[in-house]
Amino acid sequence: xxxxxxxxxxxxxxxxxxxxxxxxxxxxxxxxxxxxxxxxxxxxxxxxxxxxxxxxxxxxxxxxxxxxxxxxxxxxxxxxxxxxxxxxxxxxxxxxxxxx
Amino acid sequence: xxxxxxxxxxxxxxxxxxxxxxxxxxxxxxxxxxxxxxxxxxxxxxxxxxxxxxxxxxxxxxxxxxxxxxxxxxxxxxxxxxxxxxxxxxxxxxxxxxxx
Numbered sequence: 001x002x003x004x005x006x007x008x009x010x011x012x013x014x015x016x017x018x019x020x021x022x023x024x025x026x027x028x029x030x031x032x033x034x035x036x037x038x039x040x041x042x043x044x045x046x047x048x049x050x051x052x053x054x055x056x057x058x059x060x061x062x063x064x065x066x067x068x069x070x071x072x073x074x075x076x077x078x079x080x081x082x083x084x085x086x087x088x089x090x091x092x093x094x095x096x097x098x099x100x
Numbered sequence: 101x102x103x104x105x106x107x108x109x110x111x112x113x114x115x116x117x118x119x120x121x122x123x124x125x126x127x128x129x130x131x132x133x134x135x136x137x138x139x140x141x142x143x144x145x146x147x148x149x150x151x152x153x154x155x156x157x158x159x160x161x162x163x164x165x166x167x168x169x170x171x172x173x174x175x176x177x178x179x180x181x182x183x184x185x186x187x188x189x190x191x192x193x194x195x196x197x198x199x200x
Contacts, residue, residue, distance in 0.1 A: 046197055093154070
């Protein structure tokens, strides 16, 4: 069961094999911005080792609170920093851990 | 960068709000089997706190190796234990952490 009120955000990205390096460059730019924002705790970008994954990249980030995450991502500065990620379809939500 | 050769498996499940409890019961049955298999390290089932997530549940599990995960999930016993999860569409892959 979740024991702390940290906010976990999981974002799955649809990226072709050919676009992987371009995606990484774009993700790093957005991440450089996010990790400097108040309430940022950690991030872990996962890359698929399977041949044809539905989601080549999945990012799992932790924030001190839901509000901290929202504040960090609702600014114009974030939109500027993450603009190059727009071409990659995403599936994103905030989560809590319910079973371990 | 990834520092160990553990295998991370991320599985995203499409589950309606109405089916959430039935999903949890089914997931627990499969998890009871998996956590007893050789090479199992940990699991963390995440439940979305957003209203209309693409994936209501995302499970992040760690295994000692890719082979351990494959062995655990390619047996008839696993198919029996996880059979009740079949109605829920999934997106699954093995991953390695490439950025933190």
